[in-house]
Amino acid sequence: MKFDTAYSLSLDDKLSIYDVRDLNFDETADFDSDKDSFLCPNDACRAVFDADNVLSTFNAKNVNYLRTPHFKNKPGTRHIDGCRYASSQKTATGENDDEREDNFPSEFVLTRRQYERKTPVVGIDESVPQEPTKAPSNRFTTSHNDGDTTPDKTSVFAHPVECYVSNIDDKDKLKAMPLKIGEHTATYWAFFKKIEYLQDNKGLIYWGKIKEIKDYTSSFRIDFEKKVWLDKKPYSVNVYLSKKLIENYRKRSAFLEQIKAAASSERPLYCFFYGVTPQLKQVPSKKNPEQTFGVFSANIENLDHLIIREAPGME
Ligand SMILES: [Zn+2]
Numbered sequence: 001m002k003f004d005t006a007y008s009l010s011l012d013d014k015l016s017i018y019d020v021r022d023l024n025f026d027e028t029a030d031f032d033s034d035k036d037s038f039l040c041p042n043d044a045c046r047a048v049f050d051a052d053n054v055l056s057t058f059n060a061k062n063v064n065y066l067r068t069p070h071f072k073n074k075p076g077t078r079h080i081d082g083c084r085y086a087s088s089q090k091t092a093t094g095e096n097d098d099e100r101e102d103n104f105p106s107e108f109v110l111t112r113r114q115y116e117r118k119t120p121v122v123g124i125d126e127s128v129p130q131e132p133t134k135a136p137s138n139r140f141t142t143s144h145n146d147g148d149t150t151p152d153k154t155s156v157f158a159h160p161v162e163c164y165v166s167n168i169d170d171k172d173k174l175k176a177m178p179l180k181i182g183e184h185t186a187t188y189w190a191f192f193k194k195i196e197y198l199q200d201n202k203g204l205i206y207w208g209k210i211k212e213i214k215d216y217t218s219s220f221r222i223d224f225e226k227k228v229w230l231d232k233k234p235y236s237v238n239v240y241l242s243k244k245l246i247e248n249y250r251k252r253s254a255f256l257e258q259i260k261a262a263a264s265s266e267r268p269l270y271c272f273f274y275g276v277t278p279q280l281k282q283v284p285s286k287k288n289p290e291q292t293f294g295v296f297s298a299n300i301e302n303l304d305h306l307i308i309r310e311a312p313g314m315e
Contacts, residue, residue: 001087003071004103006038006055007046011115014041016103017069018156020060023115025254031115033060038071045083053078063258066310068101068166100166104188105154107180108274112304113155157305160205161272164192165311181205181274195237196226198278198296207272208237209315210308213263218243220259222271222308228296230280237278237296239271241303249303262308270314274305 005014010031015023020038023031038055040046055077059069073079079086154160160179167173167188174189181191184203193200195208214221220241227234241259249255262269276298285291300306 001073001085002068002102003041003055003085005041006071007041009037009039009051010035011117013115015115016154016156016159017057017060017071018154018159018162019113019115020057021069021158022156022251024061025063025251027253028250029115033057040077040079040083040085042079042083042085045080045085048080049078063254064261064309066312068099068162100170101159101162102167104163104177104179105152105159106178107153108157108160109153109155110182110275110305111155157272157274158307160188160191161307161309164188164205165309165314168311168313192272194226195224195278196228198228198237199230202277204277205272205274206277207270207314210262210269210271213259213308215260215263218246220246220263224271228278233294235280235294235296239273239276239278239306240297240299241306242299245300245303251303255303258308267310269308270311272307272309273300275302276300 003017005016007013008015008020015038020033023029024033037051038057039051039053040049040055054074055071056074057069057071059065059067062069073085073087077087163177164174171189174192175187177188179186179188179191182203191205193204193206195206198204198206208224208226211223211225214223222239222241224237226237228237229235246252246255278296278298280294281297282292283295283297285293
């Protein structure tokens with residue numbers, strides 16, 4: 001039994017496992033899932049048991065993962081009768097449901113979810129004068145509207161990507177599940193576009209197998225294996241990750257660990273990104289700087305909307 005969300009005791013809120021991963025890697029967030037307790041998201045069920053009736057996490061902290069991250073029952077986790085999260089409710093097919101993501105968010109929200117700690121931070125000296133107009137400098141500050149906290153929406157890019165990758169063998173499902181991003185609504189199938197077809201439509205989630213990652217130490221370029229054809233000519237495709245973008249990223253350490261490992265990896269890796277569409281550009285040739293050649297390229301603008309991962313079964 002996988003849980004779409006779990007109740008976090010420290011945040012007093014329901015989180016998806018992708019929210020938990022996002023917080024674990026966020027260097028600006030005072031959060032560690034190993035020090036938190038995750039409880040049944042069913043309010044009626046949770047109210048009956050003590051706070052030690054916890055769930056466990058799977059792949060909450062692995063930078064790289066193959067199997068779908070999730071919350072699950074521990075052997076001793078109890079639920080009330082009728083709680084839909086009780087382990088005894090097997091899937092109809094008897095299939096091991098740990099192997100795919102079946103909670104498809106219907107919207108990928110482009111602004112990041114803010115997690116508000118509802119319990120006061122211990123140790124604030126009340127005698128310290130505070131500017132009245134300034135919110136307390138709690139790291140989990142302002143929460144935007146509550147609608148975004150429903151499990152039906154996510155602001156963590158890894159979540160829709162995991163839905164797509166882990167269900168790639170079930171095209172009917174991907175063609176049936178709706179996904180909204182910004183003003184655009186389509187199906188999961190239509191929103192994910194192979195990189196070689198990027199000219200078909202703008203504003204999609206583009207993905208492709210990585211040919212090479214150029215490591216310039218503080219910046220990177222990801223080259224895709226497939227080429228884009230324009231006027232019967234093939235053009236290489238790449239995305240560029242600037243030094244400034246990486247240095248200012250709140251999940252910088254985890255990101256660098258991942259991309260450096262990927263750059264030297266022998267395993268087939270894929271890159272997914274949203275928010276930019278590579279355009280044809282003329283760049284100077286290395287061998288002969290007077291000459292230029294065409295390449296489809298884009299500068300990534302938001303690292304939250306880029307993923308490098310293994311994705312078996314995608315070819
Ligand atoms: Zn329960």
